[in-house]
Amino acid sequence: MAKPKLHHRVRKFVMMPLDWLEERSGLVGAVHYFLFRKVPHDTNWFHTLGSATLTAFIVQTVTGVILAMYYKPSPEEAYASIQNITNELTLGWLVRGMHRWGASVFIILLFLHLGRVFLFGAYKYPRELNWLVGVLLLVLAMLEGFTGYLLPWDQTSYWATVVGINLNSTAPVVGPFLADFLRGGQEIGTETLSRFYSLHMLLLPGALIGLIVLHLYLVIRLGVTSPPWSKDAAGAERAEVVTAPRGLVEPRPRGDGAAADVRGRPEG
Amino acid sequence: MADELEPSGESPEHEDPGAHLPSPTIWPFAFAGAVALILVGLIVSTIASVIGVVLAVVFGFLWIRQATREVRGEPEPVEAPEPEAVESEEGPVRIERARFLEGATLGLGALIGAVVTLPVLGFTVLPAFVEQGFPDVDLGPLDKYPEGEWRIATFVGRPEDGNVSRRTAFVRYNGLADQVPSFTIISNRCVHLGCPTQPQGPPGEAEEVKTSAAPVTLTPTQPSGFGCPCHGGAYDIEGNRVAGPPVRSLDRYEYSIKDGNLFIGAPYSVGEVTGAGADAVVVRYRWTDPGVHVDGPEEYLYPYSP
Numbered sequence: 134m135a136k137p138k139l140h141h142r143v144r145k146f147v148m149m150p151l152d153w154l155e156e157r158s159g160l161v162g163a164v165h166y167f168l169f170r171k172v173p174h175d176t177n178w179f180h181t182l183g184s185a186t187l188t189a190f191i192v193q194t195v196t197g198v199i200l201a202m203y204y205k206p207s208p209e210e211a212y213a214s215i216q217n218i219t220n221e222l223t224l225g226w227l228v229r230g231m232h233r234w235g236a237s238v239f240i241i242l243l244f245l246h247l248g249r250v251f252l253f254g255a256y257k258y259p260r261e262l263n264w265l266v267g268v269l270l271l272v273l274a275m276l277e278g279f280t281g282y283l284l285p286w287d288q289t290s291y292w293a294t295v296v297g298i299n300l301n302s303t304a305p306v307v308g309p310f311l312a313d314f315l316r317g318g319q320e321i322g323t324e325t326l327s328r329f330y331s332l333h334m335l336l337l338p339g340a341l342i343g344l345i346v347l348h349l350y351l352v353i354r355l356g357v358t359s360p361p362w363s364k365d366a367a368g369a370e371r372a373e374v375v376t377a378p379r380g381l382v383e384p385r386p387r388g389d390g391a392a393a394d395v396r397g398r399p400e401g
Numbered sequence: 402m403a404d405e406l407e408p409s410g411e412s413p414e415h416e417d418p419g420a421h422l423p424s425p426t427i428w429p430f431a432f433a434g435a436v437a438l439i440l441v442g443l444i445v446s447t448i449a450s451v452i453g454v455v456l457a458v459v460f461g462f463l464w465i466r467q468a469t470r471e472v473r474g475e476p477e478p479v480e481a482p483e484p485e486a487v488e489s490e491e492g493p494v495r496i497e498r499a500r501f502l503e504g505a506t507l508g509l510g511a512l513i514g515a516v517v518t519l520p521v522l523g524f525t526v527l528p529a530f531v532e533q534g535f536p537d538v539d540l541g542p543l544d545k546y547p548e549g550e551w552r553i554a555t556f557v558g559r560p561e562d563g564n565v566s567r568r569t570a571f572v573r574y575n576g577l578a579d580q581v582p583s584f585t586i587i588s589n590r591c592v593h594l595g596c597p598t599q600p601q602g603p604p605g606e607a608e609e610v611k612t613s614a615a616p617v618t619l620t621p622t623q624p625s626g627f628g629c630p631c632h633g634g635a636y637d638i639e640g641n642r643v644a645g646p647p648v649r650s651l652d653r654y655e656y657s658i659k660d661g662n663l664f665i666g667a668p669y670s671v672g673e674v675t676g677a678g679a680d681a682v683v684v685r686y687r688w689t690d691p692g693v694h695v696d697g698p699e700e701y702l703y704p705y706s707p
Binding site for chain 1: 526528530533558559564565594595597688689690692702704706707
């Protein structure tokens with residue numbers, strides 16, 4: 134047995150750069166913690182809706198970045214550049230189609246995810262803050278839809294945006310100001326398109342990414358909820374609770390808040 | 402506790418009686434401020450520079466006076482409480498310094514943040530509310546507008562903006578009123594949500610009319626009123642609402658006549674029109690967005706307008 138087995142050698146070879154990285158950054162451990170954290174044993178397919186929404190968002194980000202390479206946000210060129218992307222550029226129709234239909238998929242998945250969280254009661258203590266962040270994400274996503282709809286600069290998108298902005302203007306007190314801000318003036322003009330483009334591809338995605346990071350942090354910190362029909366004790370399960378010697382009956386205080394009604398659960 | 406709070410390397414200086422530590426003083430800061438004032442004054446105003454020189458001399462003198470106090474044998478004034486506090490277990494003076502630095506960091510950070518953010522925020526929001534005005538646009542010679550007939554006029558509102566500022570108005574020549582040509586110019590923008598209204602009647606042959614600016618397209622029509630395709634708003638021939646969701650009458654344009662040509666001016670909003678043609682009495686309001694009430698009790702929902 135002088136020579137170590139092959140798979141041991143392969144493993145050592147593979148792990149070497151990872152060990153190097155882990156020693157200097159702790160990133161491998163962090164990813165490991167994220168991927169192998171404890172979740173309730175009776176999670177089901179409905180719990181994947183959040184990840185599906187995130188995937189749709191990533192698709193929107195990637196396709197959007199590529200479309201931005203060819204799209205020209207000026208009233209003279211916008212429509213022609215969209216025609217160029219769709220009809221002339223290789224696979225442009227596919228990327229634009231992914232972005233266009235992916236937008237609808239993103240919103241639909243957002244609502245399904247919201248419905249899952251609501252029906253499973255996953256918005257309850259201690260996850261109220263994550264619900265609020267999620268609502269903000271929904272609002273931002275719909276603003277993405279509103280600003281993105283103008284960009285093709287065809288008759289449908291132009292008049293839909295006219296009506297959309299004027300709907301805003303009917304809001305009491307602030308309405309006319311809101312409409313002027315969206316238009317960049319009293320009338321839809323050259324300002325409006327570039328303004329919507331900037332909001333659509335810089336400001337709103339930045340805010341979305343920041344809030345998604347916060348959303349995921351809270352998901353990892355607070356853990357995943359069991360479905361309402363679960364026979365396990367309710368409550369969040371954190372890594373500390375899992376690794377600590379557990380008591381089934383006694384409530385286990387967590388963190389500083391020491392929530393009395395959250396107790397550790399047996400491993401599934 | 403004091404050991405934890407204070408930075409390492411500082412304590413030996415305090416504890417070692419042989420180490421020399423200059424007493425704290427404000428004058429170097431004041432001196433530096435005065436020098437800065439001199440430099441600013443060189444650009445802005447000589448008077449500021451002179452004041453800066455005076456202040457620099459005064460503060461410089463005070464600084465030197467304090468720095469040489471020990472050499473001149475003058476006793477150090479009220480320095481006693483500080484070393485005492487340093488010696489004590491509580492170390493209140495050092496905590497205060499830590500607090501001061503903490504506050505200074507946060508305060509300076511907030512100040513820098515505000516200095517950077519406020520102009521950006523202002524630039525983001527304020528230009529949208531600047532009154533842009535409406536340039537007078539040439540709609541062609543008066544003889545293109547026969548008395549009592551409607552023309553659908555399509556024109557470029559802002560030549561520098563190009564086609565994105567293309568607008569449509571319904572123009573009718575009402576004949577002479579008090580020796581002055583009278584026109585009714587109604588905006589085609591529906592005052593429900595801003596869709597383009599259409600004349601209720603068959604359009605004739607379009608004619609391109611050369612003007613001093615971009616060419617204007619004139620299409621004759623004999624409408625019985627105006628209707629909006631989006632949500633069914635309907636207006637009579639003077640622009641008053643007949644049916645549907647609009648909240649007021651169709652907007653109108655001011656006009657003027659220069660060198661025998663009709664010029665379209667700024668739009669304004671209309672509450673109600675009584676009468677017709679040249680004799681119509683128009684209740685005018687400031688031009689505002691579609692869907693915004695200008696009269697009736699709902700007017701109070703929109704107390705301010707940009």
